[in-house]
Amino acid sequence: MSRSAEEKLENLARMATKCRECFSRGEVAEPDINVAQPRWVGPNYWRSTFRVAILILNPGQSGVNTRDEAFLVRIRAFRNGAMTLRTILEHQREGMKLWGNSPGRFTDFYIDGLGLELDEVAFANVAWCATAKNRYPLTMLNRCFERHTGPLLELLQPSVILASGSQTHRFGRHVGTLRPETRIIKILHYAHRKGRAAEQRELSRIRSELANVRNIAKGWLTPACS
Secondary structure (H helix, E strand, O other): OOHHHHHHHHHHHHHHHOOOHHHHOOOOOOOOOOOOOOOOEOOOHHHOOOOEEEEEOOOOOOOOOHHHHHHHHHHHHHHOOOOOHHHHHHHHHHHHHHOOOOOOHHHHHHHHOOOOOHHHEEEEEOOOOOOHHHOOOHHHHHHHHHHHHHHHHHHHOOOEEEEEOHHHHOOHHHHHHHOOOOEEEEEOOOOOOOOHHHHHHHHHHHHHHHHHHHHHHOOOOOOOOO
């Protein structure tokens, strides 16, 4: 990753952490972690010629516990310029192991299940802030995507975006405008309730589609005509 791109990513993320627009408008109420949360970009993502970004709707609402309180201290330090983005992300690397209704569910689905390497993928949320009661009106989602997520995806320049969960699928057209060369694959959310058999079919489908897109990018396959 070039120094220029690194600075752009850090600046973009810091601007997002300073944004209070949706709370100020009264569209949503503040949760315990009331600062926008940048998401993981692997240190090897920028070296890859085949870049995968995973788009999810929002960070989950957290409760009051020691781990979340420590994260809030760090994210405020980053917002105020007292901590680097990479430091935040390296802490996030450890935190992701606990994400999900059961510990490890998040990475079991998105990383192990899809056959991806954590250090080579990027995650992005449509909405960067958690909200009280996990309420996300469309006005908030559109505003956050326009201000923060769209510019992030332009900077990431992914080969493929995995749009996770039905509420992210509507943003495919926005991505198509920003990045017409990026392939968008709609996938389940990791916390879906369709059962284990459906999940295995889904993961198999996505791995196959990723392999096809990767081979097309390498010139090994010809894109199918629509």
